[in-house]
Amino acid sequence: EVQLVESGGDLVQPGRSLRLSCAASGFTFDNYAMHWVRQAPGKGLEWVSGISWNSANIGYADSVKGRFTISRDNAKNSLYLQMNSLRTEDTALYYCVKGVSGSYFSWFDPWGQGSLVTVSS
Amino acid sequence: QSVVTQPPSVSGAPGQRVTISCTGSSSNIGAGYDVHWYQQIPGTAPKLLIYGNSNRPSGVPDRFSGSKSGTSASLAITGLQAEDEADYYCQSYDSSLSGWVFGGGTKLTVL
Numbered sequence: 001e002v003q004l005v006e007s008g009g010d011l012v013q014p015g016r017s018l019r020l021s022c023a024a025s026g027f028t029f030d031n032y033a034m035h036w037v038r039q040a041p042g043k044g045l046e047w048v049s050g051i052s053w054n055s056a057n058i059g060y061a062d063s064v065k066g067r068f069t070i071s072r073d074n075a076k077n078s079l080y081l082q083m084n085s086l087r088t089e090d091t092a093l094y095y096c097v098k099g100v101s102g103s104y105f106s107w108f109d110p111w112g113q114g115s116l117v118t119v120s121s
Numbered sequence: 122q123s124v125v126t127q128p129p130s131v132s133g134a135p136g137q138r139v140t141i142s143c144t145g146s147s148s149n150i151g152a153g154y155d156v157h158w159y160q161q162i163p164g165t166a167p168k169l170l171i172y173g174n175s176n177r178p179s180g181v182p183d184r185f186s187g188s189k190s191g192t193s194a195s196l197a198i199t200g201l202q203a204e205d206e207a208d209y210y211c212q213s214y215d216s217s218l219s220g221w222v223f224g225g226g227t228k229l230t231v232l
Binding site: 035037044045046047050059060061062095100105107108109110111112113114 | 155166172173178208210212218219221223224225226
């Protein structure tokens, strides 16, 4: 069974940094693209960033470009999101999501349960 | 403001049929990128419902169907059941943004 377990969410002040992790199991991690998708309280889904199986293709939403960095460690079956210069509008539940192939352009399935990031002074 | 537009809400009585539209543009749906649909029951993570415009993953009832035409797509749900009450999101890739986009989401209420 595929499992995606996010961690690292916390309450942080604006301007600070935070690193999210996603531990993957139940599938061959280095065969699949991975993504981060967030959902602000009471709002819809927003794609944040994605990375192909070999890290050759990486993309970011305009709202986080230059502040967030996605990475993966295939030896550790782990996905990361380094978030710098956090803003109050970054407050959201961050989901770790698996692509259905190694391509960055494949759809998403399944989703983790999410890690809550709250940015507030 | 999402570049892909969905109605904020739809409703229907048990047993009825409802449709949810997803309207994009020439840089996403109209450019030929596939549309995928996700169901999010309140308090839970989203779940893949339809992929590649009209394909159902195993385990998804055939009451759910998807279609795409031009710059739009739609999700149809027939034989509405109380358990279908959820938020539904469409998704596509946008070449202008060089990234994935979601519709704003549609809340389905079963009356």
